[in-house]
Amino acid sequence: MEPKARAEDEDVKITVELLKSTTGEFELESILFLKMTKMNICNLGCIGDCVNLERLDLSRNDISNLKPLASLKLLTVLNLSANRISNLDPLYSCENLQNLNLAGNLISSVDALRSITKLKNLDTIRLKDTVCSFSNPVCMNTSYLNTILDMFPNIKILDGERVSGRGSDLYRLCKDIDDSLKEIDSICPIHVSVSPTKWVEDSYWELKPMQQTQTDKASEQFFELLKECRELKSKAADVITKTKTMPRAVK
Numbered sequence: 001m002e003p004k005a006r007a008e009d010e011d012v013k014i015t016v017e018l019l020k021s022t023t024g025e026f027e028l029e030s031i032l033f034l035k036m037t038k039m040n041i042c043n044l045g046c047i048g049d050c051v052n053l054e055r056l057d058l059s060r061n062d063i064s065n066l067k068p069l070a071s072l073k074l075l076t077v078l079n080l081s082a083n084r085i086s087n088l089d090p091l092y093s094c095e096n097l098q099n100l101n102l103a104g105n106l107i108s109s110v111d112a113l114r115s116i117t118k119l120k121n122l123d124t125i126r127l128k129d130t131v132c133s134f135s136n137p138v139c140m141n142t143s144y145l146n147t148i149l150d151m152f153p154n155i156k157i158l159d160g161e162r163v164s165g166r167g168s169d170l171y172r173l174c175k176d177i178d179d180s181l182k183e184i185d186s187i188c189p190i191h192v193s194v195s196p197t198k199w200v201e202d203s204y205w206e207l208k209p210m211q212q213t214q215t216d217k218a219s220e221q222f223f224e225l226l227k228e229c230r231e232l233k234s235k236a237a238d239v240i241t242k243t244k245t246m247p248r249a250v251k
Helices: 016-023 067-071 089-093 110-116 144-151 168-187 214-245
Strands: 033-035 041-043 055-057 077-079 099-101 124-126
Touching (some): 089 110, 110 144
Parallel strands (some): 055 077
């Protein structure tokens, strides 16, 4: 009897069989990387048994309860975007977490983020994604940016933008300039037709005779001297040959 096919809108619970069939691993402890996106997952089930997981992508599902993730101590990268998450308390135990994507969930206030402020390795957080049009209610707060930066002093990248560390000043400067240009253009659109100009003159690409350098002169003199030496060697060889063929004087 063939197994019953799962309907596309059927809620899914993560099971041992599902994990093994998805990864091809025989033991859950062997799973280091796991991607289970767009699978209508609503129950994380036994995913906590994958104790050696380092990277986990559960984006675009129907997850609301993160409790099974509490046992994933080695997890460094976690993508939970586009789910129904409002409580992050279970992630407090994921002490090695570095990169966390929560864009497109139901996080309504900064208080919901306090449970992960103790994660010392966490340096990348995403709560909104303008490319995918994902966000959270908390992002609508006018003091959102400053509040998040105060809560996570070690953060380097927030919502895809570098906020501290190497290159952050240059990034902010370029962003400010870009925003200013957009603002100016929105107030007073500038549409000036500018004819393209050549970077260099046509004569730039013409081949020109190369000037002879001292190295070239030295090389030329060396080869002339070498030629003379070969001619002398040839002459010497002829003299020796003729000498050997001459009849010796009778004593």
